[in-house]
Amino acid sequence: MLVNKAYVFRLYPTEEQKKFINKCIGCSRFVYNYYLNKKELMYKNNEILTLKDMKKDISFLSKENEWLKEVDSSCLRTSVEDLDRAYLNFYNGSGYPKYKKKNHSDKYRTVCIRSSYKDKNYSNIKVDLNKREITLPKMGKLKIRGYRNLIEFPFKIFNVTISKVGKRYYASVNVEEEKEDKEVIPRYITGIDLGVKDLVITSEGVKYKALENIGKIERKIKGYNKALSRSEKGSNNRRKIILKLERYYEKLRNARKYYTNFITSKLVKENDIIVCETLKVKEMIEEGKNHLSKRIANSSLGEIVRQLEYKCLWEKKKLIKIDTYYPSSQICSICGNRKKELKDLRIRSFVCDECKNEMDRDINASINILTEGIRKYMGQMG
Numbered sequence: 236m237l238v239n240k241a242y243v244f245r246l247y248p249t250e251e252q253k254k255f256i257n258k259c260i261g262c263s264r265f266v267y268n269y270y271l272n273k274k275e276l277m278y279k280n281n282e283i284l285t286l287k288d289m290k291k292d293i294s295f296l297s298k299e300n301e302w303l304k305e306v307d308s309s310c311l312r313t314s315v316e317d318l319d320r321a322y323l324n325f326y327n328g329s330g331y332p333k334y335k336k337k338n339h340s341d342k343y344r345t346v347c348i349r350s351s352y353k354d355k356n357y358s359n360i361k362v363d364l365n366k367r368e369i370t371l372p373k374m375g376k377l378k379i380r381g382y383r384n385l386i387e388f389p390f391k392i393f394n395v396t397i398s399k400v401g402k403r404y405y406a407s408v409n410v411e412e413e414k415e416d417k418e419v420i421p422r423y424i425t426g427i428d429l430g431v432k433d434l435v436i437t438s439e440g441v442k443y444k445a446l447e448n449i450g451k452i453e454r455k456i457k458g459y460n461k462a463l464s465r466s467e468k469g470s471n472n473r474r475k476i477i478l479k480l481e482r483y484y485e486k487l488r489n490a491r492k493y494y495t496n497f498i499t500s501k502l503v504k505e506n507d508i509i510v511c512e513t514l515k516v517k518e519m520i521e522e523g524k525n526h527l528s529k530r531i532a533n534s535s536l537g538e539i540v541r542q543l544e545y546k547c548l549w550e551k552k553k554l555i556k557i558d559t560y561y562p563s564s565q566i567c568s569i570c571g572n573r574k575k576e577l578k579d580l581r582i583r584s585f586v587c588d589e590c591k592n593e594m595d596r597d598i599n600a601s602i603n604i605l606t607e608g609i610r611k612y613m614g615q616m617g
């Protein structure tokens with residue numbers, strides 16, 4: 236089985252390479268905005284600009300704007316591909332494509348080209364983990380850091396996204412990996428309840444608390460946001476604040492990523508079948524709209540499910556999602572009696588009127604999720 240995977244490395248470009256990366260990012264943005272504008276103008280005249288038209292037109296655009304020729308030309312093409320995809324997503328119900336702004340998701344993508352004409356293994360992008368270097372088109376070699384345990388990089392590279400976050404640079408290398416086709420015979424199964432205070436509660440009674448030590452980072456973000464609103468537009472001070480904010484948002488993202496990865500890896504390693512709820516994303520966002528810590532927990536939950544999905548696929552394990560409206564918190568996990576009035580989230584324990592079972596309400600819920608998952612699994616087996 237072939238699986239797509241991305242490896243993200245921190246990049247250490249020289250001053251000259253930094254300039255080149257910034258130029259590529261700028262040109263990608265320019266091309267994106269230029270064709271977005273052109274599409275809109277043509278639409279008003281009932282004309283359509285296709286991806287093929289745009290790709291053809293790039294060479295004309297480069298003749299008029301010589302500086303576009305200085306960059307990695309592949310990033311101009313991927314930029315119009317992204318625009319095309321943004322329109323497709325829009326037709327499928329996502330928001331209308333937005334104009335790209337500077338200092339806001341600064342990145343460009345370059346495609347790996349292979350050839351066997353002269354050199355059997357020629358490729359314009361290479362990762363050398365021995366020397367900790369990456370070779371990128373028109374830039375040569377760049378120092379990288381990350382994946383200390385990896386010593387080889389034998390994967391087939393598709394493309395690389397180079398991004399700038401604050402003052403840091405990253406390369407996300409997309410590869411295809413061969414995965415062994417082994418059938419997993421399910422032995423261990425767990426049900427998990429997802430929450431805000433405890434992110435994950437398993438049916439074995441293990442609780443993974445929401446991150447606590449990020450309070451300091453949150454406070455910093457709050458402070459800098461205040462400072463930002465007071466600062467003068469276009470001032471040097473404002474720019475410095477934006478850089479600081481980006482650093483702290485990055486720290487927050489990293490802390491969260493590390494923690495959610497830790498939880499999901501552990502769950503997937505210890506179990507063969509994982510049962511979870513289907514998240515009600517819209518409701519969650521409504522609920523946590525004004526509260527940073529809630530918002531963070533909510534996005535962590537989405538991330539946990541996303542990671543479970545791909546890690547289970549990766550390890551050939553099973554993720555079973557049960558219905559959004561399954562009343563996991565109202566049912567007694569011992570006798571199956573359903574209590575309707577238990578809706579107050581402040582009540583931490585579940586007490587059954589029928590069998591007098593008293594239990595932590597989240598653990599009770601996760602056992603119900605497990606039971607429902609087993610029922611669904613048996614149904615699938617026929």
Ligand SMILES: [Zn+2]
Nearest residue numbers: 567570587590
């Ligand atoms: Zn009961």
